[in-house]
Amino acid sequence: MNNLQQTTRVGLFFILGIALIWVTFQTLSGGKIFREKGYSLIAGFESLKELKKGDEVRMAGVVIGAVEETRLAGRRAEAVLRIHPEVQIKNDATATIVMAGLIGTNYIGIDLGTPGAPALRDGAEIRTKATPDLTAIMTQMGVLGKKLEGALGSISTAVTGDGKTPGLFQKLDKLVSDNGENVNATVANIRQVSDKLNKGEGTLGKLLNDPKLHDDLVATVNEIKGTAAEAKTFVANAQAIVDQVKAGKGTLGALVYDDTTGNDIKASVKNIRDISDKITRGEGTLGKLINDDSTLRDAQAIMKKADRALDGLDDTGPITAVGVVARGLF
Amino acid sequence: MKQITAILDGFGSTWLLLVRSLSYAGTLPRQYRRFFEQCYLIGYTTLPIVAILSFFIGSVLALQAGYSMQNFGTQQFIGSLVGLSMARELGPVMVAILLAGRVGSAITAELASMKVYQEIDALVTMNIPPARMLVLPRLAATLVMVPVLAIIADLVGWFGGAIVAKYTAMISIEPEAYFAVLRRYTHFKDVLNGLIKAELFGFVVVLVCCNIGLNTRGGPREIGASVTRAVVVSLILILVLDYFVTQVLMPLQ
Amino acid sequence: MTCSSTRSPFSQVETPAVGVSIEKLSKDFGRLKVLKEVTFAVEPGEIFVLMGPSGSGKSVLLKHIVGLELPTSGRVTVDGKDAAAEETREQVRMALVFQSGALFNSLSVYDNLALYPREHRVANEAGIREKVMHALQILSLEGTARKSPSELSGGMKKRVAIARALVMEPQLMLYDEPTSELDPVMSATISEIIATVKEDYHVTTIVVSHERELAFGIADRVGILMGGALISLGPAAELRSPQDPRVAEFLNPKIDLQHPRFKNLET
Numbered sequence: 001m002n003n004l005q006q007t008t009r010v011g012l013f014f015i016l017g018i019a020l021i022w023v024t025f026q027t028l029s030g031g032k033i034f035r036e037k038g039y040s041l042i043a044g045f046e047s048l049k050e051l052k053k054g055d056e057v058r059m060a061g062v063v064i065g066a067v068e069e070t071r072l073a074g075r076r077a078e079a080v081l082r083i084h085p086e087v088q089i090k091n092d093a094t095a096t097i098v099m100a101g102l103i104g105t106n107y108i109g110i111d112l113g114t115p116g117a118p119a120l121r122d123g124a125e126i127r128t129k130a131t132p133d134l135t136a137i138m139t140q141m142g143v144l145g146k147k148l149e150g151a152l153g154s155i156s157t158a159v160t161g162d163g164k165t166p167g168l169f170q171k172l173d174k175l176v177s178d179n180g181e182n183v184n185a186t187v188a189n190i191r192q193v194s195d196k197l198n199k200g201e202g203t204l205g206k207l208l209n210d211p212k213l214h215d216d217l218v219a220t221v222n223e224i225k226g227t228a229a230e231a232k233t234f235v236a237n238a239q240a241i242v243d244q245v246k247a248g249k250g251t252l253g254a255l256v257y258d259d260t261t262g263n264d265i266k267a268s269v270k271n272i273r274d275i276s277d278k279i280t281r282g283e284g285t286l287g288k289l290i291n292d293d294s295t296l297r298d299a300q301a302i303m304k305k306a307d308r309a310l311d312g313l314d315d316t317g318p319i320t321a322v323g324v325v326a327r328g329l330f
Numbered sequence: 331m332k333q334i335t336a337i338l339d340g341f342g343s344t345w346l347l348l349v350r351s352l353s354y355a356g357t358l359p360r361q362y363r364r365f366f367e368q369c370y371l372i373g374y375t376t377l378p379i380v381a382i383l384s385f386f387i388g389s390v391l392a393l394q395a396g397y398s399m400q401n402f403g404t405q406q407f408i409g410s411l412v413g414l415s416m417a418r419e420l421g422p423v424m425v426a427i428l429l430a431g432r433v434g435s436a437i438t439a440e441l442a443s444m445k446v447y448q449e450i451d452a453l454v455t456m457n458i459p460p461a462r463m464l465v466l467p468r469l470a471a472t473l474v475m476v477p478v479l480a481i482i483a484d485l486v487g488w489f490g491g492a493i494v495a496k497y498t499a500m501i502s503i504e505p506e507a508y509f510a511v512l513r514r515y516t517h518f519k520d521v522l523n524g525l526i527k528a529e530l531f532g533f534v535v536v537l538v539c540c541n542i543g544l545n546t547r548g549g550p551r552e553i554g555a556s557v558t559r560a561v562v563v564s565l566i567l568i569l570v571l572d573y574f575v576t577q578v579l580m581p582l583q
Numbered sequence: 584m585t586c587s588s589t590r591s592p593f594s595q596v597e598t599p600a601v602g603v604s605i606e607k608l609s610k611d612f613g614r615l616k617v618l619k620e621v622t623f624a625v626e627p628g629e630i631f632v633l634m635g636p637s638g639s640g641k642s643v644l645l646k647h648i649v650g651l652e653l654p655t656s657g658r659v660t661v662d663g664k665d666a667a668a669e670e671t672r673e674q675v676r677m678a679l680v681f682q683s684g685a686l687f688n689s690l691s692v693y694d695n696l697a698l699y700p701r702e703h704r705v706a707n708e709a710g711i712r713e714k715v716m717h718a719l720q721i722l723s724l725e726g727t728a729r730k731s732p733s734e735l736s737g738g739m740k741k742r743v744a745i746a747r748a749l750v751m752e753p754q755l756m757l758y759d760e761p762t763s764e765l766d767p768v769m770s771a772t773i774s775e776i777i778a779t780v781k782e783d784y785h786v787t788t789i790v791v792s793h794e795r796e797l798a799f800g801i802a803d804r805v806g807i808l809m810g811g812a813l814i815s816l817g818p819a820a821e822l823r824s825p826q827d828p829r830v831a832e833f834l835n836p837k838i839d840l841q842h843p844r845f846k847n848l849e850t
Contacts, residue, residue, distance in 0.1 A: 006366060006370045010366050014369070017481055018478075020478075020481045021525070024484070024518065025518045028517055054513065054514045444688075449686070449687050451646075451679070451681065452681060454650075455649045455651070455679040456698070456699045
């Protein structure tokens with residue numbers, strides 16, 4: 001090989017290298033070489049979140065362009081979209097920032113718009129819609145979790161007591177156990193009466209005029225009155241009963257035959273039954289929470305995700321665990 | 331003790347050779363023939379092996395990355411891994427290692443044989459400094475040719491990765507997606523970083539190989555010993571320098 | 584021999600021959616003392632032959648004169664300038680003809696000869712061509728110009744090496760074993776060339792050799808180096824009847840199969 005040929009080859013080789021470096025530079029530094037292709041649209045958002053230069057623009061999942069520039073314009077953030085020339089975007093199409101994955105990649109998604117609408121021209125502004133991003137969802141989830149926890153705590157306190165003041169169930173329990181003897185006696189008496197009635201012994205008048213029996217009943221009612229007074233602050237319906245008892249209708253008859261009171265009690269009991277039925281059937285939020293495993297698992301999964309996200313959360317801002325790893329690598 | 335002196339001696343003579351060569355930099359224009367000859371040897375004839383090797387390095391990088399990334403389902407980020415690794419690390423280091431193995435060894439063998447057969451002494455008595463006639467054109471050619479080799483290594487490695495990413499079942503990433511990710515996460519500064527590294531490694535390799543060749547003493551057997559030493563010293567220097575240069579270049583990003 | 588003042592065919596100006604002075608030169612390689620306080624001087628324009636057995640330090644001494652080796656102690660001056668200093672090589676043109684020839688194997692014979700004038704830009708390419716062809720012609724080497732050194736025989740290589748030295752238009756010519764490995768006729772030819780070159784160019788010549796014929800044939804003065812020390816120094820004629828038994832032994836060894844020398848060598 002003579003010198004000229006060698007020199008020529010070296011020269012060509014060198015020029016090739018410079019050209020490759022130049023092309024690499026242009027391609028990696030925003031692709032200015034390809035600037036002439038396509039037209040641009042402006043999308044204004046309250047926040048671009050993690051959107052950055054070079055991110056994709058997709059329509060119905062198909063890549064139709066890229067984010068050419070991101071900038072602040074007054075009180076909003078703008079993304080300049082470079083759209084392939086052969087793609088038409090209707091003027092009622094809406095752009096949203098979409099998260100492509102958990103690791104912090106975003107793209108701009110544009111919907112198809114209505115078929116008959118005119119197409120957007122170069123430099124036009126496209127309609128946008130803000131979407132909550134993952135970080136916001138995570139934050140809301142956290143707040144929700146706290147609220148849920150608080151609610152559950154107060155319910156539990158109300159039902160079982162908090163150590164100082166006895167809870168609803170405790171009060172009811174006390175009511176029943178304290179008056180157990182009397183109630184038993186009453187029930188036995190009633191049975192006796194009904195036995196006697198069945199056997200045809202005596203009359204209803206005799207029953208009502210038997211002084212001993214009457215005294216027992218009065219005592220029982222008095223006992224009930226005392227206990228109910230204690231329970232009044234907790235059970236509204238019980239309060240009503242006690243009020244009625246206090247109001248002078250101090251007999252079992254009054255208690256039993258007063259329609260309103262009886263109905264009240266019935267309604268209350270029915271309500272409680274309904275609630276407990278619902279809970280058992282798994283209806284309602286609390287019921288679901290207690291009965292439906294899938295809800296529980298969902299909640300657990302969400303918590304775990306949030307937890308992991310928080311673990312991975314670095315000073316660098318709201319990026320996810322995998323995002324942190326990916327960035328850390330490079 | 332003797333080895334320590336030998337190492338210090340090596341450092342000293344290398345620096346001295348560098349200073350001497352650079353002091354003759356003004357004579358480069360009239361040595362253009364030698365310069366082009368060395369460019370041809372260092373750049374052009376090294377290209378095929380650089381291309382082949384970087385292709386397979388890029389491929390195996392994509393393969394290994396795909397294998398480990400499938401655990402996280404993050405195969406779509408292979409482009410960024412291959413892009414950055416090739417540009418910042420493997421491209422320049424591989425070019426430097428090939429330069430040591432192919433060009434450096436040849437330089438040492440040539441200069442050592444010139445030394446053993448007294449051609450170097452003849453040059454000295456003719457008042458033609460070897461640093462001017464033998465070392466300077468090689469260093470200059472290295473400076474010009476290494477970036478070219480490095481950028482080709484980068485690009486070919488990227489393409490190798492793209493092909494593997496497309497045709498490996500567990501990865502199956504289309505080249506468009508691969509390059510989109512590569513372009514998003516690999517910036518020109520990463521490539522530039524790699525080119526600077528390659529330039530430095532190449533320069534050091536050629537300088538060290540020249541020095542070891544010129545300092546050969548004894549008979550023809552020493553030529554072989556010098557070549558071995560030159561390649562070993564070059565490889566060690568490349569990897570040691572790599573760490574420190576990477577450290578220095580990191581904050582400049 | 585008389586000192587002629589023939590003008591060099593290469594240069595336009597007379598380049599004066601230079602003298603060499605060696606004062607108490609000692610050289611150690613590690614513990615090995617190669618040269619021990621060697622002192623002598625070479626006059627401008629004379630042929631000085633340095634003789635001695637193999638390993639006596641002749642070649643090392645020669646390398647000190649061109650500055651390829653630096654003295655452990657003592658001083659070597661060429662034309663009054665320190666031979667160890669690099670500037671001396673720029674001020675005094677010295678040419679060393681190596682034992683092996685030391686031709687540049689990667690260059691053709693022509694390019695070997697043209698290297699010096701090209702590097703030092705003594706003339707344009709046409710002028711260089713003239714000089715090179717002239718030197719080749721003197722040594723009857725015109726046919727080899729395009730050949731590579733590896734294609735040449737030993738005698739031709741030495742002649743090319745001498746031609747390459749001549750192109751430098753040296754003020755001091757040094758020959759390292761110019762006749763080693765050559766047949767007797769070729770040795771005689773080389774001796775004739777050395778003498779002719781000296782006549783034509785009026786160049787100070789130092790020849791290192793252990794060839795008796797060469798010394799008697801062309802030398803003005805002869806020094807004998809043995810074990811790193813100079814044991815004899817004088818006109819060539821004196822050596823025909825040497826006083827020192829070591830010199831006599833060296834110059835006229837008798838082959839004695841009854842008492843072989845190698846069995847009596849000091850260990």
